[in-house]
Amino acid sequence: MGPELVWKAVLEWPVIVLCTAIAIHWLLRWKRTSSAAGVPSSDRTSAPRPPSRASRFVPIVAVLLPVMVSIAVQEAITFREVLTHFPATVSYGALPLAMLAAVAAAIVLGNGSGTLSRVVGAIAVPSVAFVFLSPPGLGGGVPQLVALAIAALASVAACSVSGRPGPAPLLGWWLVLAVASAMVLLSGFAKLAIVIGALSAMAATLAVCAGTIGRPVMGNGLATSLVTAFAACAFLGCGYDESNYPRWTWALLAAAPAAAALGGLPGIRSRPRLCIAASILAPAGAAALALAAAMMSTAMIAGPADSTTDPYASAVVP
Amino acid sequence: MINTIARRISSIALLSAAAVMAPQMLGAAADQAAATPALTVCTVDDTHSLALFRIHHMGAGQFWGRFNDVSGNFTFESGKAEGMKFDITIKTESVDTSVEALNKHLRSPDFFGAKDFPTMTFKSTGAKKTGEKTFDVTGDLTMHGVTKSIVAAVEFTGMANMGKGTSAGFEATLTVKRSDFGMKYGVDKGAIGDDVKVVVALEGGVAK
Numbered sequence: 001m002g003p004e005l006v007w008k009a010v011l012e013w014p015v016i017v018l019c020t021a022i023a024i025h026w027l028l029r030w031k032r033t034s035s036a037a038g039v040p041s042s043d044r045t046s047a048p049r050p051p052s053r054a055s056r057f058v059p060i061v062a063v064l065l066p067v068m069v070s071i072a073v074q075e076a077i078t079f080r081e082v083l084t085h086f087p088a089t090v091s092y093g094a095l096p097l098a099m100l101a102a103v104a105a106a107i108v109l110g111n112g113s114g115t116l117s118r119v120v121g122a123i124a125v126p127s128v129a130f131v132f133l134s135p136p137g138l139g140g141g142v143p144q145l146v147a148l149a150i151a152a153l154a155s156v157a158a159c160s161v162s163g164r165p166g167p168a169p170l171l172g173w174w175l176v177l178a179v180a181s182a183m184v185l186l187s188g189f190a191k192l193a194i195v196i197g198a199l200s201a202m203a204a205t206l207a208v209c210a211g212t213i214g215r216p217v218m219g220n221g222l223a224t225s226l227v228t229a230f231a232a233c234a235f236l237g238c239g240y241d242e243s244n245y246p247r248w249t250w251a252l253l254a255a256a257p258a259a260a261a262l263g264g265l266p267g268i269r270s271r272p273r274l275c276i277a278a279s280i281l282a283p284a285g286a287a288a289l290a291l292a293a294a295m296m297s298t299a300m301i302a303g304p305a306d307s308t309t310d311p312y313a314s315a316v317v318p
Numbered sequence: 319m320i321n322t323i324a325r326r327i328s329s330i331a332l333l334s335a336a337a338v339m340a341p342q343m344l345g346a347a348a349d350q351a352a353a354t355p356a357l358t359v360c361t362v363d364d365t366h367s368l369a370l371f372r373i374h375h376m377g378a379g380q381f382w383g384r385f386n387d388v389s390g391n392f393t394f395e396s397g398k399a400e401g402m403k404f405d406i407t408i409k410t411e412s413v414d415t416s417v418e419a420l421n422k423h424l425r426s427p428d429f430f431g432a433k434d435f436p437t438m439t440f441k442s443t444g445a446k447k448t449g450e451k452t453f454d455v456t457g458d459l460t461m462h463g464v465t466k467s468i469v470a471a472v473e474f475t476g477m478a479n480m481g482k483g484t485s486a487g488f489e490a491t492l493t494v495k496r497s498d499f500g501m502k503y504g505v506d507k508g509a510i511g512d513d514v515k516v517v518v519a520l521e522g523g524v525a526k
Contacts, residue, residue, distance in 0.1 A: 076506050087463045087500075089434050092427055136433035188422035191503065240433060242422035 059103045059225035062206055066198035067099045067229065074191055091139070092192060092236045094132040102129035102228040106221040118159045118220050125224040126151035129232055135239020147238075150254045151231035155224045157258035161279055162223035168276040169218050169260065170207035173226055174200055175284035176256055180233060183253060183291045188242035196233050199226075227257050244301075245294035252293065256286035357401050358477075359393045360486050360522025369408055369518045374511030383424065387412035390439075392488065392522055394474070399453050402445040404472075404490075406518065407437050428503040435462055440518075443467070451475075455490065464499040468492055470518075477524075484524040492516050 071082050083100070086093020105128045109121040130148045134140060138147070161169065177200030185193035203226070210216050231254045238250035259282035262268060263275045369385040387409035394402045410430040415421055425432040442457035451474040459468045475487040497505050497512050504510035 075502060089463050188426040190428050240427055242425050
């Protein structure tokens with residue numbers, strides 16, 4: 001049941017939204033063409049649309065909504081209960097609260113374009129979220145700080161290319177989240193995989209909207225909150241991993257969004273097509289590398305041979 | 319001199335009386351012990367004990383799994399419900415379906431959440447005799463962080479000398495609604511049943 005649900009969340013929904021968006025796009029284009037039929041052709045040449053800045057409240061739709069909805073549907077509880085449903089002993093139950101805090105911080109810090117405000121936002125948003133997260137065996141101390149450092153670095157890197165207009169960064173998020181969902185599913189935690197699948201589906205939906213409606217700039221707020229959600233899910237996936245994937249593969253997965261910064265390198269930045277390809281494929285490639293490494297490492301580790309001489313030996317009765 | 323002889327005679331008389339009375343006194347103590355219940359305390363032998371569970375899968379077949387690590391102790395008096403006690407702990411990490419991918423999923427927070435809840439426990443609070451060798455045992459089952467009172471049908475399966483010690487056995491059967499314990503994965507869509515039949519087979523070495 002798990003894989004079907006994840007693939008439904010990751011693929012079916014975006015495909016339906018994509019088809020609907022293409023249909024609306026063609027309808028609007030046909031309407032514009034037919035209404036402008038009398039206008040001279042020189043006036044109808046379509047100049048590239050100017051980029052528009054995404055609202056600072058987009059993280060609510062992009063991050064908080066899919067997390068809340070996917071948990072509410074899975075647990076058959078209300079939105080309000082999502083924040084209070086889980087006992088304190090269930091560490092992953094703090095994920096909605098962490099996302100709420102991250103999104104709130106992203107909204108407050110806004111989409112400031114200055115270097116300082118970008119760096120402050122990139123560090124502050126994951127820091128606020130990671131306060132709530134302490135998965136089994138990784139709570140407090142060094143593991144939490146390492147996870148936070150990875151999230152902050154990935155956040156800074158993602159912000160460096162968040163000013164690029166168009167749907168490419170969001171398409172990259174669709175793929176990177178889909179790979180993360182598969183890795184978490186293979187580690188044995190289907191519920192978290194579905195949450196990540198919902199985030200992936202929402203990223204794809206927003207990418208389609210961005211490509212159809214206008215050329216919005218993603219902005220730092222959305223970039224940092226997406227990186228934080230991604231790193232938080234990878235951190236929880238690592239804590240609850242039942243496949244014993246090496247921790248460095250989880251770290252690599254959490255850092256995968258930072259690969260989008262490749263699109264900002266001098267040689268690539270000047271070539272628009274290469275830049276778009278880098279921002280879509282580089283993070284997804286890094287995440288796929290983490291998944292492949294995790295699967296290969298567990299395949300190579302053979303279980304120890306059973307040294308029990310007497311299989312009927314009893315611990316209590318000799 | 320006369321006093322010394324008299325003292326020795328009285329000492330000998332006292333010792334003689336004590337020697338005569340001792341067997342009678344010991345007999346009285348034995349009678350008193352026989353009147354109080356002879357409770358047998360057993361430590362669960364994890365090699366010969368396990369817990370099985372059965373769940374309806376996708377509305378089709380009944381799927382069986384087991385827990386291999388069962389520990390704890392039980393106390394009983396042959397044929398009586400009075401004094402019967404069970405204190406059993408099962409390690410959730412030991413869930414075994416013979417398919418590793420399924421084991422991983424069952425250990426994850428989707429089901430038992432073995433990292434958050436490493437054990438589930440049953441502590442009996444009372445017992446009622448229902449047949450020659452059968453009892454209804456009431457107790458608190460703690461699973462997935464939730465404690466609920468349940469009733470298990472328990473059968474005394476026997477007691478035997480194993481050569482180097484004596485062992486006794488019980489088998490408990492109960493049904494739990496997993497959603498009552500916050501374990502809801504697959505319940506609402508009917509993919510995986512809500513009612514779980516549990517059979518716990520216990521063998522314990524009698525404590526010396």
